[in-house]
Amino acid sequence: MQPELNIVALVSVGQHPKSGRARRAEQDARAVELGLRLSGEKVQVLHAGDVAEESLRSYAGMGLKQLRVLQQSAGADASLALGDYLSEHQPDIVLTGVRAESGESSGMTPYLLAEKLGWPLVTRIADIAKIENGEAEILQALPRGQRRAIKVRLPFVASVDNAAEAPRQSAYGPGRRAQLEPLPWVEAADEVRASFDEAPARKRPKRLKMVKAKTAAERFKAATAKSQGGGGRIMKDEPPREQAQAIFDLLLEEGVLR
Amino acid sequence: MSQFDVLFQPLKINKLTIRNRVVSTAHAEVYATDGGMTTDRYVKYYEEKAKGGCGLCICGGSSVVSIDSPQSWWSSVNLSTDRIIPHFQNLADAVHKHGGKIMIQITHMGRRSRWDGENWVNLMSPSGIREPVHRATCKTIEEEEIWRIIGDFAKAAVRAKEGGLDGVELSAVHQHMIDQFWSPRVNKRTDQWGGTFENRMRFGLEVAKAVREAVGPDFVVGMRITGDEFHPDGLNHDDMKQIAKYYDDTGLIDYFGVVGSGCDTHNTLANVIPNMSYPPEPFLHLAAGIKEVVTVPVIHAQNIKDPNQAKRILEAGYVDFVGMTRAHIADPHLIAKIKMDQVDQIRQCVGANYCIDRQYMGLDVLCIQNAATSREYMGMPHIIEKTEGPIRNVVVIGGGPGGMEAARVAAERGHKVTLVEKAEELGGQITIAAKAPQRDQMAGITRWLAMELERLGVDLRLGTEANADMIRDLKPDVCILATGGRPFLDQNPHWGAEEGLVVSSWDILNGTVEPGKNVLIYDTICEFSGMSAADYLSSKGSMVELVTDDIKPGVGIGGTTFPTYYRSLYEKEVIMSSDLLLEKVYREGDKLVAVLENEYTGQQEERVVDQIVVENGTRPNEELYYELKGESRNKGQIDNETLFASKPQPILSEAGDGMILWRLGDCVSQRNTHAAIYDALRLCKDL
């Protein structure tokens, strides 16, 4: 833990996928968790929105003494206020989630902030392994459960992936008692968003086999054919070593051997 | 809840809540006897599914609304008379009692039937074009008849409603009357019933209107349609989307069932009930395409047999309900087993299509592996109760399907069971059958049995050849011989089996004999083994001629299975010759010469080949039986009267010393898998 670090974790209002109830957002809570582990209670948790939002208490319940809220009205573009605040306060690290659970969910916030601050952005991080001499060693989450190590100098912005350590339990008592500090802040209406038309998501099944064949017989064949590649290389009489070598070469070529 | 949650989300069709997403879709049961009435057997068959948890049963595939759509060929349900109403009440009560819902498919089959019997009707179709599968000639339907049949639909629907059923499904699939009007393939009319899209839709629309008018807004009226006829001159997927949307827009239809493929040729018919050679859910894309354009729920069946598969389809949202019809024939307790977390105990359909192939022969639907299905009325149990009588020492010799089923049932009864099998693995002839191309899933029959035997703790002795002494040492109370048979190659000594001139289909499929280059297969049985051997050999590159003395190769194989064999054999240029007897085989140099004789002219001809395979069925392995027969209490006899009445064998309640000896399956005489399994079940269920 490096309490001298000045870390800001940005949090938004999440949404439970089944009940739709407001809650702490999974990724944002992971950002707070990472912040807590890196700099303990000194981590600053920041929200742009309404201080009266109950679900903010569930972030506070992770052991925060206070949570800072840049007061914004419903239709405002929070990234502007956040960027403004951060350029003023110049922290060492800004942690965010990857994508919000409510609203546009564009995932642009970390990018806009990094651009505005002129800092590097590390996306989808799973952990910050070490911070030394102003340089952080970061583990980035890749598809298929893989990880990549990245080094970056402070200050930087990072978006925290679901692969990061799960957030600690939110305790009711401290959550109640934490101070939610409202800060009146500049705000700008999000004009573009005002033009959005929102509706419950339509179910979108994944595409099945596409049978474009023209004739009935071809459509019929395409529908009933087993999946077959055809034209693969067949090694029949080579000694096992040679056969194994061929497989091995393919594995190397495809880059799955690590 | 479980990983299969998505299956158990109730969904409404119109105002009717279906408790889960699994449907037994309409199929011809061939149980409605007595002029098309739903009998006790019929009711019990559906009651079992409802008891097992099935959400919705749509019964009575192709049940007729009019007296001039013959029903007797398939013993389908006859809705053209009020006599059906009380029968429906029994059926509805039986299903509702268990929380299930039941609807019936109603139709007028038009030309898709046979005229030669029952009332000797003139079949009808929009333009009088002959139907090839039934060899059905027909007349062109007249305006008056059209309106009368529309009325018949409405009356039939009212009868279903009065009988307490939950809905009706209009069959507009399989080229019945409604889709005969739709399809330009057979509708060449130029009046208001043909030609333009609107005109072709008219008959179905009038039916829907009349039915809705008659049954009111809340009664479920569904429609089963095809997703693509796969005929060059038929309706394609885009046509069907247009049609589905047209009917959906009327608001008269509460759901659509979608079936891939047309049905009026032998080849397309095989698609409708895809056998084991097909990939899973081959036509789902067609149903999903229909779902894109309609607003009501969509049901899709066709090769959905496994809970994981069903879950995947439903989770992805391709359709709203999955039809698991054959899956329910194989195991009507499918849903209950999912709920009881016994997924591994589901007797899964393997797609052998014994059920549907019997149906196409006008025989009652039975399951190749589950002998209790559709015999519920006889007291054949799906769930074997533990015995309340003495615990017996049961020894089963032979680990083929019959022996395994006997061991399973005896073990479920709570007896101490030992199963002895000569080979290193269980399965018997099924193992051989599963080696053929496209037939690997046959092994699922015995794999399930093997898992059950494991679960039930049966003492398995594999790789052990039983003999009389060994059996005596085991001191069985009951000894069941299921030792099977062996290829019958010595029926005609001129075949030269002894000199090794001919080999059996088992030798080929087992791989004990290398495939020849130029092979003649002589098949007197005309069922699976010969066709499989031909398929196997040709897939290995052999040049094959398949000869039979019967009227065509594979003639004993049913309507949904021979086409897939034919597809494969023709593609590999297998020559199929019929009406030729194998007279004699002799060697000439390094070649073999087969002498064939034409059944009808007596004329002989020869083939020069390098391998001759004879498929002539099996002879029983009965040596052990005759050795033990004398010392058994019952002299090996089974009391047929009680057996056929599905009652306990009298010997079981008689006092006496020594073992009871029974034999079953091919070690008595050659029959089939179902016969062996049925004998095992009915003998052992009261053990």
Add this chain to the structure above:
Amino acid sequence: MILDWLLPVLLLSVLALALAGAVRRVSLWRAGQPSPVNIISGLMAMPRRYLVDLHHVVERDKYMSNTHVATAGGFVLSLVLILLVHLFGIESKLLAWALLASSVLMFVGATFVYKRRKNPPSRLSKGPWMRLPKSLLVFSATFFIITLPAAGILPEGFGGWVLALILAAGVVWGLGEMVFGMTWGGPMKHAFAGALHLAFHRRPERFGGGRSTGLKPVDLDAPVLGVQKPTDFKWNQLLGFDACVQCGKCEAMCPAFAAGQPLNPKKLIQDMVIGLAGGTDAKFAGSPYPGIELGNAKGGPDSTITEGLVNPDTLWSCTTCRACVEECPMMIEHVDAIVDMRRFLTLEKGNTPGKGAEVLDNLIATDNPNGFEPGSRMNWAADQNLKVMSEVKEADVLFWVSDGAFDMRSQRILRAFVKLLKAANVDFAVLGDEERDSGDVARRLGDDATFQSLAKRNVAVMNQYRFKRIVTTDPHAFHVLKNEYGDFGGHYEVLHHTTFINELVKEGRIQLGAHKGGTVTYHDPCYLGRYNGEYESPRELLAALGIQVAEMERSGFRSRCCGGGGGAPITDIPGERRIADMRMEDANATGAELVAVGCQQCTAMLEGVVEPRPEVKDIAELVADVLVESAEPASRKRDELAVEVA
């Protein structure tokens, strides 16, 4: 004679010291939180509580009961008489004789105590407790001899100074242990603290045959939620800890202890004593928490309990089965204390172990512990045509479905019960999607905030409708609705389904056939039995099925928990074995082929035991299996009939 003046001096000074000790002890208790009690009526009720209620518990062990009557009775009588005879010097042969008799009685009792202590069972604490029988013998013998002259049996001044010296030593020993030790912390402390504990018990309802098992609500606006340090307990809870006699009956009954999880209720209470007085557990002379060595625990009135005194795992091992409470002869409330401390861990520290945090999050976000869609609560009953309260507004019976609605196994129990309700033509309705988790698990996990939120919302929903009774198949919900919703304005008559079915059978509203099959045993769910005293209805019902229950050795109020209560499967503290396995062994010992239960949690736990094992079925399922359906033509009630299988 030296004793003539020494004895009164000794008596007086010991009494004085004892008084000082008492004042000190009381001040330790008073450091706890206020808890209003009626001092006068409490003290008035004390003798009866002692002689009747407590005696009921002690009498379960006849040997100890008689021994205690003799020893304690002899002692109390002796002490009174000693004061009269030897302090106040009332010269009465009669009194002296009486004193002789009482000391003999005490001596005889003490002999039995001595005998018991010769080879004591492991549950008993050793250490000073091994001294006690000797002290008792010395005390009674000494005063017997000293009193002989007063009774005129021996002459004054017999025996000379040697004997006098010995007797004086005996007096010092005896009085020191029995009177001084009573308030300063020897084994005899139990008499003093125990008596006051009975007088000021936090659950006075328990006396006189009553029952009080509901947890008390947390004031969510308090500065600290739950118990962090000993002084956060109510003062009379602290007093209660001091009443412990370390008899270890709780330890012997505790399922977690037997499973080798780090919990020993006796040790826990003793740790609380250490906490309230300050010190370490080095001198604790009983069994430790399994897997945790003695000597490392340190505590004080104002130290955080879970940091040094008690490992949180100890608290999370508890299944809240109340077996300890039920067995405790001093009527100590272990479960209250444990949950109080859990409340601190959950509400203040956010340290609910295992899947606890996830379950609580789910309860908050979806009102059910597994995070299922709140709107899918009625999916199980899609084929049941149940009346829903929001539509009918009124019914005789409200069927509280509970979260079993989401579980395939429990659904079978629910269906079986519905089948019976329908067969009996009961006018019932369910809350449907308006029902929420009862809050039981949240509360046992210490999250009283979530519990209260659920309870309040459930009460608000139920109070919109009219019904006479609530019936549920879930003993946990049953307990919470019946005993814990009162604090939030929910006062209902709540019945467990076995009670209700039993009523139906007795009224002849359902006809039953006979159960087929072998031996059946019955497992009492803790929240039905010990929590609510319902032992008979399930057994009567089974008898009505023609089943003769092969009782397990531990049944009825001594039933062993299945391991499923108190959120234990969620916190999942490792032990050496699983509680459910032990319970299944209990069942196996009866030779049963079937275990009848009345709780879906028990069903889940017992069915989780690997096969081969007896089958597990809820009584509702057993009854539904043999239900004789009326001969009415089925068509009449089409759609109303239930479903038994899927």
Add this chain to the structure above:
Amino acid sequence: MSDIIRRDPRAEWIARNRLHPLHAEMAAPVAETRGPSGLIRKNPHAVGFIGPNGIKRIDRMGGNSAAVGMRRGAKSAQQVELPLHKVESPDFYVVAVVDMVGGRLTGHDKDVLGQAHKLIRGAEGNGAVMAVVFGEHKEEAFDKAGVDRLLHLTGSEFDGYCPEQKVANLVEIEKQYQPRYWLFPDSINGGNELGCRLAARLGERPATQAWQVDRETSVCRGSGGLQDITRATPRLLLLAEECADQIDETRHEVLAVELDTRPSIINRLQDCGQVAVDPNSVSLAEAEFILSAGNGIRDWEQFHKAAEVLGATEGASRVAVDDGYMPRFRQVGATGTWVTARVYVAVGISGAVQHMQGIGQCDKVVAVNTDAGCDMVKRADLSVIGDSQKVLEQLIELARDYRQGGAENAA
């Protein structure tokens, strides 16, 4: 699909010349002769001949043996040449920045290219789809995926993880080509990141998770997937999978285009390479490399060893699971888990149709089997016919050597 007829005049000549020593061999198999016993001998395989139109013909009037030397051509499915879609001097570009996972276009990439054409179709002027590819690739079918122009940026600066480098180049593209639309796959394989970075850099507000896009409006998923947002189509789009149909009826030119200025920047993010993770901690459904076992496996210990040494996630066929050798959650196939591995090695799995369906989305399939005719071999990109035990043994050795070598090199 007409078969090509092959003639061999020399063979025909020999067949006519009975005295030629090779006559017997070259003569067409005769359909009917008289055997020594006097009976007619038929060779039904020789009945008929391939007629001039390539279809087998039986002509009982004119004899059947005209087919000498004419055999069916090899059954190579004739490749139907798709029509070439040409864009001469485009008026505008739609740029698609593709993921190229493993050096090849992903399905998602192809969806995006399909979407690019959808945006061009019907628009005024002559639009071309430009694909931007960074670094080396293995793709051979850009033409069939709809790439009119290919901007291939190579160089060591694109090795590894270098989003800043790439974005700088994209900014140059913006300057040079002024694309009408920027399209990115909204994927975790880089598309989302590049798209967002570019959007932030250009100050464009992108549409994200867009799944239904035309020139006027876009429908995007919002609220963590719970909402659909309909909005005016912006210039920069991050597209969801299956946003549009892939190109399948045309070929495209794949003309190379260049970037005039190559920016040089300092990467602030330093890629230190991938970190090893336990392959069995990755779920079967998303595992990249699966070693899967069927009932052809005899030595199960060896199999597990092989998976461990190779760093593969373990899978199994249904039979192997039913037989109790592998746990149920390892089952691959329609009745188990559908897998998406880049490399799927099937050992002793002949390939039941359900299994084949479950591996339908795998990139490369390797079969190790004793039966060269099984369906798995037909599907596989590489098949090894032989004793799996021996092959696995060798594979384990190779992998060990490789690892040790790697370790030595590293040290």
